Amino acid sequence: MADHVMPHAVHDPNIGTTGLDNRKVGMWIFLGSDCMFFGSLIGTYLAYKGKSLSGPTPYDVFNIPLTSYSAALLLASSLTMVIALTRLQEHHVKAAAGWLIATAAMGLHFVLNQVYEFWSFAVHEGLTLSTSLFGSSFFVLTGFHGAHVTLGVVWLSILVVLAFRGKLDPQDYTKVEIAGLYWHFVDIVWIAIFTIIYLIP
Amino acid sequence: MAEAHAAPSVAPAHGGGHATLKTYIQVALVLGIITAVEVATLYVPGIPKHLLVASLLGMSVIKFVLVVGFFMHLKYDSGIMRAMFIGPLVLSILIILAIMALFGAYLLLPRPTL
Numbered sequence: 001m002a003d004h005v006m007p008h009a010v011h012d013p014n015i016g017t018t019g020l021d022n023r024k025v026g027m028w029i030f031l032g033s034d035c036m037f038f039g040s041l042i043g044t045y046l047a048y049k050g051k052s053l054s055g056p057t058p059y060d061v062f063n064i065p066l067t068s069y070s071a072a073l074l075l076a077s078s079l080t081m082v083i084a085l086t087r088l089q090e091h092h093v094k095a096a097a098g099w100l101i102a103t104a105a106m107g108l109h110f111v112l113n114q115v116y117e118f119w120s121f122a123v124h125e126g127l128t129l130s131t132s133l134f135g136s137s138f139f140v141l142t143g144f145h146g147a148h149v150t151l152g153v154v155w156l157s158i159l160v161v162l163a164f165r166g167k168l169d170p171q172d173y174t175k176v177e178i179a180g181l182y183w184h185f186v187d188i189v190w191i192a193i194f195t196i197i198y199l200i201p
Numbered sequence: 202m203a204e205a206h207a208a209p210s211v212a213p214a215h216g217g218g219h220a221t222l223k224t225y226i227q228v229a230l231v232l233g234i235i236t237a238v239e240v241a242t243l244y245v246p247g248i249p250k251h252l253l254v255a256s257l258l259g260m261s262v263i264k265f266v267l268v269v270g271f272f273m274h275l276k277y278d279s280g281i282m283r284a285m286f287i288g289p290l291v292l293s294i295l296i297i298l299a300i301m302a303l304f305g306a307y308l309l310l311p312r313p314t315l
Contacts, residue, residue: 036289
């Protein structure tokens with residue numbers, strides 16, 4: 001009788017006593033903690049907002065069209081990420097790899113846009129990490145987000161390499177799903193940053 | 202082989218389903234439209250600030266919920282997963298509000314006068 005109950009729990013070392021995949025649970029816990037990390041950075045930005053004594057203000061430097069384009073890129077990359085997952089689930093590994101490449105490419109494009117934005121702020125506007133409270137809180141917040149995106153691009157690239165070497169198959173669905181969770185998290189953080197930092201006057 | 206293609210059950214045997222591709226595309230379209238409206242709102246003259254802030258935050262929350270619910274599959278996932286994410290998320294919102302209150306920074310309410 002007991003042998004008929006949840007055979008996965010016996011044979012799959014990744015399934016814990018809750019019946020959930022430990023790797024997925026671990027990723028959700030990490031994302032929860034990362035929420036608080038970004039919450040503290042966003043709170044700090046808002047606390048310092050409008051209190052800089054020198055340097056340019058957000059309205060002097062923000063390039064809303066460019067940032068909107070970056071926001072659209074990340075949103076689109078979330079779609080390509082779930083399509084990649086769906087294709088892998090349907091046993092189309094090469095197609096999944098193609099969608100992962102598209103996702104990583106859009107992520108890389110986002111990072112390059114951010115590098116250009118930072119360079120533009122520093123060179124043309126004279127805004128650096130040490131210029132003002134705005135500069136400090138802005139660069140730390142968006143810089144950490146950019147670092148998250150960069151890490152995501154590296155992670156996706158590794159998955160692509162594994163797929164083309166034949167080391168990624170539909171049985172590895174959870175591995176790709178976990179990478180996807182991280183990627184979508186990066187997207188939702190940007191949803192918050194885009195509105196709170198760039199759009200709200 | 203045909204059986205393999207017809208078996209999408211490789212995945213979420215343990216605490217997770219997912220939407221269809223059609224649903225994902227519909228969600229992405231809604232996200233795109235909301236983003237366009239968000240940006241367009243900035244260029245509409247004469248909107249009171251509190252209304253502008255509230256509408257931007259509202260649209261942001263809708264986008265957030267759509268991505269977490271559909272793309273991250275939390276809508277279909279187990280209650281444990283939901284609790285592990287929503288709990289810290291609520292805490293992080295409280296952190297933001299606490300820091301803002303400590304420093305006297307307000308988004309919607311007027312700053313108190315000393």
